[in-house]
Amino acid sequence: MAVGNDDADERYKAPALDKGLDILELLSETEEGLSLAEIAKALDRSPNEIYRMLGRLVRRNYVVRTTADRYEISLKLFGLAHRHPPMRRLVGLALAPMRRFAREAEQSCHMVVYDRGSGVVLAQIDAPSYWGLSIRVGAHISLLNTGSGHVLLAFVSDAERAMMIEERVAVPNETWPERFEDLLAEVRERGYEIRPSQQTAGVTNIAVPVLDAGGRPLAALTCPQLDRLDGGPSPSREAILSLLLTAARDISAAAGVE
Template sequence: MTKQIDKEEPGKRKTYSAPALEKGLDIMELLAVEAEGLNIGEITKKLNRSVGELFRMLVVLQQRGYVSLEQGSDRYTLTLKMFGLAHRFPPVKRLTSVSAPVLRRLSYDIEQSCHLVIYYEGKGHVVVQQDSPSERVFSVRLGAEAPLMNTCSGHLLLAFADEYTRQQMLSRIPVHHPNEDVLDMDKMVRKVLSQGYESIHSAQAQGIQDIGYPVFDYQDQAVAALIVPYFEYLDGSHQTIVEDAHNIIKQAARDISVALGYDPD
């Protein structure tokens, strides 16, 4: 007997269902945007599911270390286990290992915090962060997301991507993130490529000048943006002026790039 083989229609992708896995992923994606955590009643309400459907999912996720239930509380929060797993991915692991000492030196040289941002799924993500040694610190949280539009890191990642990659990046921007007109986008790209860096006032904090330079890998691809949220000290105690900071940041980005195999010559 000849076995009948189902053929997929051209242009259509076969879809599969894994209800238990989907429930677990729904829980993790929900808790990822709830900094204060949620109790099981709030989780079931937001996901429109019953307690019976989700209770075992939460227990298993807690046992595996993906969510935690604080002692004396009924609220579940997402742990950093997923973040840790992501950093075991070879390209990210390599980037974090070679950049950490460079960012540490940079923060001491200019007395400012700094961080590295990579692109993933329509957003920038902070994968390395170093606080300033100064008593006064302004920094971005490790793991924070950065919109591609209206941010220094986003402009760099978009500008130094090739045209096809840039369009793919733009198509994946979440609907709730800001967007820009095509003409404004073209103008921004030309400006950043001409300068070789980006420097704009922060869209999130007053008095901060975000300064950023691209980081390249051995394939001459921009794999990250090195960002310094620069602010001036009103008491005059800060010795590094913004012009000097630019040169030091540029050199730091170059040092990381060379460590990744980039040939600047």
């Protein structure tokens, strides 16, 4: 995979690093793991070369050796990726679609990412009128009792979900929803969640995922929707959902994943 000047690439090659990255990339594409011989054959390298590198990757917990003497990628890279996500760039890409949503839907919205056991509010756009619900940027929210948390959990793999729940940081008054796995399956099937807020009366949370190229959630985009009581014109809940889905797709496209 040459990038830029070929001579410069040759001058600054790091064969051991390339070998380790080749192994990680290969294992990331398999579900049941590979044997030493299968890895060596796929990478066109000798088993001795691969064995030493695999030993280091296992020792550093990037790769797991199973009882069947096969090698699988661990969740360590997943954990590392979420310790320092590219928050500033994601916010920069999201602000324009979020502002457009708020203006057209006449509702506020916020974006939540997963970070070390909880959802974190990364960006917030207020409704254009004098009424709306605002969520503080930087606030940590429940994975179990919020639309954003449900979306973040629903669109990851079973292994990732188990890891996220295991390292979950509990928030005050948090409770396990009934039929939680069924709830997440419904969110995954529909592609969004519309559910009364479990924190604030009169609020309906509409939450959708911002997905990467592999279908994993970069973030959750959520509108704490409020109904007007004065009879003034406002978009329907269905129209608000459509606008929110469009905003999420626009953010994904801006991030270069569509």
